[in-house]
Amino acid sequence: MSTYERVAELPVEIESWSMEGLAIKPAPDFERLTTVIRIEGAGSAGLGEDITYEALDQIALQDAGPTHDLTGPKTVGEFCDLIGRLDLFPSPPEREVSRLYRRWAFESAALDLALWQAGTSLAEFLDRPLNPLTFVASMGLAGGPGKTGSDVGRLRVKLDRYPELKFKLDPSLDWDQDLIDELHATGAVNTLDLKGQYKGTVVDIETDPELYRRLLGSFPDAWIEDPDITPQTREVLKDDWHRITWDAPIHSVADIASLEHKPTVINIKPSRMGGLKSTFDAYDYCEAEGIGAYGGGQWELGVGRDQIQYLAALFHPDNPNDTAPVGYNAAEPEKGLPLSPMKVPGNGFGKPDVS
Structure with a gap:
């Protein structure tokens, strides 16, 4: 069943x-x-x-x-x-x-x-452990005070307070090699979200194959999410399909199964999957196919954040889940935030339980 x-x-x-x-x-x-x-x-x-x-x-x-x-x-x-x-x-x-x-x-x-x-709770009902949740903090480096260009200083402010924090970053076209080298030196970059699968939105950026080349060469261990696929970028990506992962195009098991290259990990956002069946079917499919999963947020303001943290702790706790506590969104996060891996509150699906 x-x-x-x-x-x-x-x-x-x-x-x-x-x-x-x-x-x-x-x-x-x-x-x-x-x-x-x-x-x-x-x-x-x-x-x-x-x-x-x-x-x-x-x-x-x-x-x-x-x-x-x-x-x-x-x-x-x-x-x-x-x-x-x-x-x-x-x-x-x-x-x-x-x-x-x-x-x-x-x-x-x-x-x-x-x-x-x-x-009961969902963990208890499914007889699955609710494990401590590994998370990363997502951010861009541009658009600070005065709408300045990209600045590693924005990341360093968070690292100064939380030195073990890892990041999912949104590269932009002004990332030159000096900035990339400075980022690499932090050792804090886990995932690079290229936003290449968004078209006509406020978040997508112009596809630059040379930027892709610099990023892949400088961050050999980072996950590369949502590259745009063109003849030029395909050539750049040809040796790195094992670390290419997808988010925006994934709404169903069929979307995962139809990918040209079987992914090592995939971003499963329950709200993007659109329902309980599509979400749980995706978890089952990935487990059966040996595909890892990680979760992602969509600017939840309430119980939605608790629920995606809960599901991540239940189905893929050890992967780089983009489900950090909302306090990490602040330009200068307050002291005392949970560290990764964290015990999730256990709220959102039935009676509370603790990871």
Whole structure:
């Protein structure tokens, strides 16, 4: 029986649901909005978080309120089937991928509720250990005060306080060899996210095969995530497929299976997979195929961060999970943050348990 089939059989009793908007303003010109989905029944509540990026899509959901009747399903599987038939957007989303993000919010909330009602946790239910979580902190080096160019000093501020911290970095076109050498000397670079699989977004960058060449040569042990594949970059990457990993293109087992080269590790983001079945099927597939996995965040503001840390600790605790505590996002992280590997809070899927 697959992991999803086991989870799908969990009974669930749903009486009502509601929403709560969350917001932070990390920069004067940017406000991040998310929506917490709360599903209640039999004296318990389950939570999930919609991480859709477009603020107008979040506002439309919150303004519309709980319009759908979710009280019919009697099992988690029936609930997932219902969610798959509903249009969860009051108006069409700005990006179709947001449908996956919202579906995950509802289905994760239902699983949380079902586990609470069963008096158990996901780790206990699946009989899997919740292990200490290895994590890295992700950041770019550009866009500091005054929108300056890339500066290793931004990384060193964090290393000064947490010398053992490892990083997933977003290279940019102004990374010259001197900057790359300075980064290499820190010994702190674990993963380089090239953002080459994003097109027409605020995060993608122009593909520069020479930058790729410098990065691969200077960081021979780093994971290389989401390169753009062109005839020129293919030539640069030809000897390094064993450390190429993927994030943005991965929404299903089919996406993993269809990759030209079998990956050593893959980034599985539950919200990007879009639902319980696709997420658990991906975990099962990777385990069966000997493919490692690591998790990644999507600017969660609430329970969504707890849930991705929990799943990472449950299914791939020893890989470079981009699920660091949110305190590491600060330009100067406060003292006393958990160190990697850390005991996860154990919140998000049923009764709390500790890794």
